[in-house]
Amino acid sequence: MPAQPFNQRHRTVIEVTGLQKKYGELVAVDGVSFRAEPGQIFGLLGPNGAGKTTTIGCISGLLEPTAGSVRVLGHDVVSDGRAARQQLGVVPQELALYEDLSATENLQFWGGAYGLRGAELKARLREVLTAVGLLDRAREPVKRFSGGMKRRLNLACGILHRPKILLLDEPTAGVDPQSRMRLLELVREEVARGACVLYTTHYLEEAESLCDRLAIVDHGKIIAAGTLAELRAMAGENDLLLLNGRFDPERARAALQTVGGVEVVQAGPDAVRLASREATRKLAEIFGALAAGGADIRETTLTQPSLETLFIKLTGRKLRE
Amino acid sequence: MRNIWFIARKDVQYFLREKEVLLWIFVMPALFMYFIGTVSGGNSVRGSGKDPLALNSLTNGGFLADELTRRLKENDYVVDHPPAEALTNYERRLTLPENFTESVLAGTQAVVRLERKEGGLAQDYDRFRIGRASYTVLADLLACVQAGETPTAVAFDRLRQMPRTVKLDIHPAGKRREPPTGFQQAVPGIMVMISLIVMLTSGAVSLIVERQQGLLKRLASAPMSRGEVFAGKWLGRLALGMVQIVFALIAGGVLFHMNWGPDVPFVLLVLTAWGAFCASFGIVLGSVARTEGQAIGLGVLVSNVFAALGGCWWPMEIAPAWMQAVARALPTGWTMHALHQLASFRAGPTAALGDLVLLLLAAAVMAWIGVRRFRFD
Ligand SMILES: Nc1ncnc2c1ncn2[C@@H]1O[C@H](COP(=O)(O)OP(=O)(O)OP(=O)(O)O)[C@@H](O)[C@H]1O
Ligand SMILES: [Mg+2]
Numbered sequence: 001m002p003a004q005p006f007n008q009r010h011r012t013v014i015e016v017t018g019l020q021k022k023y024g025e026l027v028a029v030d031g032v033s034f035r036a037e038p039g040q041i042f043g044l045l046g047p048n049g050a051g052k053t054t055t056i057g058c059i060s061g062l063l064e065p066t067a068g069s070v071r072v073l074g075h076d077v078v079s080d081g082r083a084a085r086q087q088l089g090v091v092p093q094e095l096a097l098y099e100d101l102s103a104t105e106n107l108q109f110w111g112g113a114y115g116l117r118g119a120e121l122k123a124r125l126r127e128v129l130t131a132v133g134l135l136d137r138a139r140e141p142v143k144r145f146s147g148g149m150k151r152r153l154n155l156a157c158g159i160l161h162r163p164k165i166l167l168l169d170e171p172t173a174g175v176d177p178q179s180r181m182r183l184l185e186l187v188r189e190e191v192a193r194g195a196c197v198l199y200t201t202h203y204l205e206e207a208e209s210l211c212d213r214l215a216i217v218d219h220g221k222i223i224a225a226g227t228l229a230e231l232r233a234m235a236g237e238n239d240l241l242l243l244n245g246r247f248d249p250e251r252a253r254a255a256l257q258t259v260g261g262v263e264v265v266q267a268g269p270d271a272v273r274l275a276s277r278e279a280t281r282k283l284a285e286i287f288g289a290l291a292a293g294g295a296d297i298r299e300t301t302l303t304q305p306s307l308e309t310l311f312i313k314l315t316g317r318k319l320r321e
Numbered sequence: 322m323r324n325i326w327f328i329a330r331k332d333v334q335y336f337l338r339e340k341e342v343l344l345w346i347f348v349m350p351a352l353f354m355y356f357i358g359t360v361s362g363g364n365s366v367r368g369s370g371k372d373p374l375a376l377n378s379l380t381n382g383g384f385l386a387d388e389l390t391r392r393l394k395e396n397d398y399v400v401d402h403p404p405a406e407a408l409t410n411y412e413r414r415l416t417l418p419e420n421f422t423e424s425v426l427a428g429t430q431a432v433v434r435l436e437r438k439e440g441g442l443a444q445d446y447d448r449f450r451i452g453r454a455s456y457t458v459l460a461d462l463l464a465c466v467q468a469g470e471t472p473t474a475v476a477f478d479r480l481r482q483m484p485r486t487v488k489l490d491i492h493p494a495g496k497r498r499e500p501p502t503g504f505q506q507a508v509p510g511i512m513v514m515i516s517l518i519v520m521l522t523s524g525a526v527s528l529i530v531e532r533q534q535g536l537l538k539r540l541a542s543a544p545m546s547r548g549e550v551f552a553g554k555w556l557g558r559l560a561l562g563m564v565q566i567v568f569a570l571i572a573g574g575v576l577f578h579m580n581w582g583p584d585v586p587f588v589l590l591v592l593t594a595w596g597a598f599c600a601s602f603g604i605v606l607g608s609v610a611r612t613e614g615q616a617i618g619l620g621v622l623v624s625n626v627f628a629a630l631g632g633c634w635w636p637m638e639i640a641p642a643w644m645q646a647v648a649r650a651l652p653t654g655w656t657m658h659a660l661h662q663l664a665s666f667r668a669g670p671t672a673a674l675g676d677l678v679l680l681l682l683a684a685a686v687m688a689w690i691g692v693r694r695f696r697f698d
Contacts, residue, residue, distance in 0.1 A: 060542035062697065086544035096535035100338065112327055113543040 018068035030220035043211030052200035089163030114161035148179035235310035239279035255293030328553025362503035375411035383422020384474035392454035500638035501665040508573035510633035521620035524603020558600035582664040594680035601687030608694035632657040
């Protein structure tokens with residue numbers, strides 16, 4: 001077989017098929033399938049408890065899937081785990097650092113755990129410490145670091161051995177905007193050198209600005225997937241209108257039938273959600289109809305199409321509620 | 322294999338950074354050995370020195386009191402007759418009743434009273450020697466009477482000139498059979514106890530901390546097998562234990578003149594098996610205990626119970642039979658038994674082979690439990 005660059009041999013570097021993970025009765029991941037490719041950032045976007053960390057755990061070999069399969073560069077993570085894990089860089093959601101050790105010693109440990117030794121390790125140490133801006137604090141014990149500094153080191157430990165695949169589980173949680181910029185910068189650099197990044201977050205802005213492709217997960221299921229453009233199109237051209245106040249849900253629904261081009265997403269006793277094209281122009285008409293239907297409107301929120309509107313449209317909830 | 326070494330090496334480095342671990346490995350054993358070894362007899366081999374004894378002979382001791390004094394001297398006592406107010410300065414005091422000779426010859430019971438300041442291991446030995454002195458006086462008295470003589474100082478003198486028909490000649494049978502005391506007991510005892518404490522508590526706590534901080538979880542996603550992680554953790558703990566054991570071997574010899582006997586390589590072999598058991602035990606505790614506090618509490622408790630019942634605190638050779646039976650069922654008991662056989666009794670490797678086999682078995686069983694219980698999160 002002629003030698004081929006790995007990009008061509010394995011266009012797909014992460015292949016998740018029908019993945020399911022149960023904790024007793026609870027189905028944390030419920031039939032998730034997706035593929036991720038080199039040089040791309042694949043985002044898993046979802047609220048707390050959606051199953052993002054569990055999915056990453058199944059890919060990294062920490063958790064054994066209840067059903068389905070995960071392949072990393074063609075290696076099954078269960079039957080051929082070591083070969084699969086050799087290609088991975090994992091940055092866990094919870095910081096996993098030796099607090100008593102210095103940044104350098106932590107990097108030496110995690111680099112060593114992936115087989116880096118000697119001069120190669122030393123060279124990479126400097127590079128990575130510079131990249132995460134910790135070179136001048138490298139000898140201090142980690143317990144003296146700020147939360148943002150620890151996050152940066154946490155990421156550094158995962159990229160030290162230049163993995164072909166990076167699993168980043170909310171790497172920017174609890175980090176100030178400056179540190180966040182720096183972290184995202186680093187992630188983009190990894191992608192530029194050809195790595196495939198799986199990135200979980202519940203920050204919409206982050207997902208929108210960073211990810212090439214996205215899957216929106218909720219209750220362990222992928223409820224929408226595609227490129228950013230595809231997902232925006234799914235959200236439709238509709239604006240979302242949230243009305244808070246006091247409603248009779250049945251009468252409100254009936255009243256809104258009379259307004260053309262308005263779709264009722266959700267109607268409850270104290271909130272009604274609508275989707276409509278160019279909702280601003282129809283506001284007067286909508287208010288009129290609802291008032292006739294006995295409603296008392298106290299607050300109005302208009303949202304233009306985005307991943308947020310897509311999520312609301314699909315689940316009836318906001319992403320962070 | 323590379324991964325196992327890597328984890329073991331990192332673990333040892335990590336352990337040796339901790340001040341508490343250093344304290345327990347290098348300082349505490351020496352201190353404990355010094356104190357316990359000193360109060361339990363130091364380096365004095367029993368019977369070699371002359372022990373001072375205050376003889377409080379009340380009025381009219383008579384010639385039998387002098388005879389008794391002479392026999393006491395033969396039994397390695399320095400016999401003093403201090404004035405009453407100085408009596409309390411003596412560790413051993415022997416009081417003879419008034420008119421001692423007179424009452425013995427009259428056939429009334431004369432009670433000789435021994436008082437010792439402290440109990441302890443040498444107490445039996447005093448009782449034995451003083452008993453021997455008294456009985457030989459009594460025996461000569463009977464011999465006098467039987468020979469039809471009136472017992473007097475002169476008659477006793479004459480008796481002494483005569484050849485003895487029966488002579489009890491006691492020689493050690495080559496190997497020392499007295500239970501080890503002083504440093505000979507304290508050095509191996511403390512070494513075994515503290516190595517168990519360190520490997521149980523530090524071994525378990527570090528594992529719990531690594532688990533709580535998600536470090537083991539992160540390690541689970543590194544390209545090494547669970548078996549390698551376990552083996553690395555185990556080897557690291559064994560190495561830590563061996564650092565402590567070898568230090569105690571040397572410190573015991575250099576500081577306290579502990580004699581490890583002629584079979585030092587076999588001593589080391591037994592102690593390695595002991596270390597293997599402790600290393601596995603530490604991992605089991607670190608997998609079973611939920612919190613650091615639990616691990617420390619349980620570790621210290623188990624260590625002390627095992628140490629006491631296994632013969633680390635006192636030689637099992639002087640303990641009651643039931644306790645000896647318990648010790649025969651404990652790894653501490655096997656280790657101490659083997660060490661006494663090798664170092665104190667010089668009984669050679671064959672006498673300690675059974676203990677070694679048992680220790681290796683126990684280490685294997687513990688390791689098996691450890692593998693089954695090992696958790697990454
Ligand atoms: N070890 C576990 N045992 C039982 N249930 C678990 C365990 N780990 C996770 N779960 C449950 O599985 C579901 C998915 O959790 P997961 O951590 O994957 O969510 P997530 O998307 O990463 O959430 P977050 O954004 O809060 O990190 C949750 O309902 C959680 O309670
Ligand atoms: Mg999570």
